[in-house]
Every structure is written in C-alpha cells, then in structure tokens.
Amino acid sequence: xxxxxxxxxxxxxxxxxxxxxxxxxxxxxxxxxxxxxxxxxxxxxxxxxxxxxxxxxxxxxxxxxxxxxxxxxxxxxxxxxxxxxxxxxxxxxxxxxxxxxxxxxxxxxxxxxxxxxxxxxxxxxxxxxxxxxxxxxxxxxxxxxxxxxxxxxxxxxxxxxxxxxxxxxxxxxxxxxxxxxxxxxxxxxxxxxxxxxxxxxxxxxxxxxxxxxxxxxxx
Numbered sequence: 001x002x003x004x005x006x007x008x009x010x011x012x013x014x015x016x017x018x019x020x021x022x023x024x025x026x027x028x029x030x031x032x033x034x035x036x037x038x039x040x041x042x043x044x045x046x047x048x049x050x051x052x053x054x055x056x057x058x059x060x061x062x063x064x065x066x067x068x069x070x071x072x073x074x075x076x077x078x079x080x081x082x083x084x085x086x087x088x089x090x091x092x093x094x095x096x097x098x099x100x101x102x103x104x105x106x107x108x109x110x111x112x113x114x115x116x117x118x119x120x121x122x123x124x125x126x127x128x129x130x131x132x133x134x135x136x137x138x139x140x141x142x143x144x145x146x147x148x149x150x151x152x153x154x155x156x157x158x159x160x161x162x163x164x165x166x167x168x169x170x171x172x173x174x175x176x177x178x179x180x181x182x183x184x185x186x187x188x189x190x191x192x193x194x195x196x197x198x199x200x201x202x203x204x205x206x207x208x209x210x211x212x213x214x215x216x217x218x219x
Contacts, residue, residue, distance in 0.1 A: 002136050018066045022144060022151045023056070026126050033088070036153025037117065037134070037141075040068070040161045045196070046179070046186035046205045047169055049092040049105070051112040053127070053160035054121050055090035056153050064195035065155040067148040068162040080163040083156050090156075091119035092164055101208045110135050116157075130154045176202040 008082075026034045039051040056062070064071075064079055071079070083090055093115025095108035103111065113134050119125065124139050130147035147154040166185055173182035179195045179202065186192070201207065 004046040004096075007181055016149045017060075018149055018155050019167055020062060020152055022128055022142070022147075023066040023153055026128070026142075027058075029126040033122055033124045034126050034128060034153060035089075035117065035120065035139075036128045036147075036155070037113055037137075038130045038148055038154050038161060039113055040158065040165050041186065042105055042109055044186035044206070045188050046097070046202070047182060048096050049109050049112050049171060050161040050165040050168075051093045051109070051115075051116040052157040052164070053116040053124070053154055054083060054087050054156040054160060055094075055120070055122065055124060055158055056087075059086070060086055060152075062152040065075040065152045066160070067146075068157060069156040071159065072150070073166070076159050076163050076166075079156070079159050083160050089120050089122045089123070089155065090160060091116050092161065095116070097204055098207045100206050104176050104208070107135075113137070117159065129152050136167065172202075172204055173180070176204060180184065180189060182183055 003035055023034050033055050037053050037057045039049055041047060041049040059149040064075065086148055093111040093112045099111065100164050113207045116136055117124065117139065119120065127137055127141040128147060128151050128186045129141050129143045131143060131145065133141060144154065146149055148158040167184045170182040180191045180201050184192045
C-alpha cells in the first residue's frame with residue numbers, strides 16, 4: 001500500500017516545502033553549525049513552555065520532517081528518535097508555569113529558547129528561528145515566517161520539543177488527575193475548562209493569560 005504524501009502547507013497563496021534551502025544557503029555563506037530553534041506550549045493553560053535547538057548535520061536523513069502540528073503522534077515519536085540518534089547536536093530548554101506568570105509568556109518563551117541554545121554541546125554559528133526574532137540569543141539569528149514548515153532544522157526542533165512536552169503532560173496527568181492533561185496537553189479544551197471550574201487550578205496551571213489571548217483567569 002502506497003503512503004499518501006502530505007499536501008503542502010499553503011501560506012499567502014504559496015505552497016511551502018520543508019527542505020534544506022535555508023541551511024544550504026547559510027553554509028554557503030560560511031556558517032558551519034546551523035541550529036534550528038522552535039518552541040511548543042505557548043498557548044497552553046498548564047505546564048511549561050518547551051523549546052528545542054537542533055543542529056542536524058549534512059548527513060542527516062530529512063525525509064518526513066515537517067511542522068510538528070502536521071504530523072501524527074506516531075510520526076513525531078519516530079522522527080524525534082531519529083533526531084536524538086543522528087543529529088549532530090540537540091538540546092532542550094523550558095520555562096515553568098511560575099516563570100510564565102512572573103515574566104509573561106513572551107519573555108518566558110524567549111527564556112526557554114535561550115536555555116535550549118545555551119545547553120547545546122556545541123556553539124552554533126547561526127540560529128534559524130521560527131516566526132519572529134528572539135531577544136538575547138547568544139548567536140546570530142534569522143527569523144523565518146512559517147519556519148517549522150520550511151526549514152528542516154526548525155521542523156526537527158519543533159518535533160523534539162513537542163514530543164518532550166507531550167511526555168511531560170502525560171506524567172502531569174498522573175500527578176494531577178481529573179484535568180485530562182494527557183489528552184488535551186494543557187490546552188483549553190472543553191473538558192479541561194470544565195475541570196478547572198470544578199477542581200480549580202493545580203500547581204502546574206498558569207494563573208496569567210497565555211498565548212496572547214485571554215483563555216481563563218483563575219483569580
């Protein structure tokens with residue numbers, strides 16, 4: 001049975017391809033260690049925001065890499081295992097719910113991204129960042145709109161961060177039952193909001209607004 005190819009993501013009338021074009025262009029300019037950088041969990045009501053930084057290397061097999069939101073959980077798990085086994089370097093960073101409430105979600109997200117870069121076992125020459133520029137990164141950066149659907153390095157980072165965060169949310173579901181965190185991953189599903197009204201927030205819930213839109217106020 002032939003596997004059906006994913007339809008390309010279309011942005012402003014342009015079909016996007018997740019490939020090595022940004023990485024190849026950077027290496028042609030002399031950048032030897034190019035890292036993709038992405039985060040997950042910005043819009044959640046519960047749990048940390050996670051970030052990953054990934055340097056794939058020239059011989060990394062990039063087939064299947066794409067924006068983590070366009071992949072199934074099984075595809076993400078398989079690709080994340082490949083990143084861990086075969087990437088030249090990778091690292092994770094996170095900002096906790098308390099830090100999100102204290103700093104605000106944007107600054108906490110930037111903190112998680114910086115922590116991921118600083119944890120890399122090698123120093124990157126250039127960072128490819130999904131979306132908008134990130135404050136305070138310890139290396140030059142290029143922000144790429146829809147980068148997780150266009151750059152294999154950013155896609156790898158988005159997949160690794162998503163898999164790690166999902167695993168944590170499953171663990172938090174066992175620690176704080178009743179909110180359905182293993183299923184909703186901390187986002188504002190109907191089940192999650194009903195549980196919050198019934199149980200109140202757990203210690204892992206964010207008391208502040210999240211993801212740029214007011215989802216729920218606890219106090």
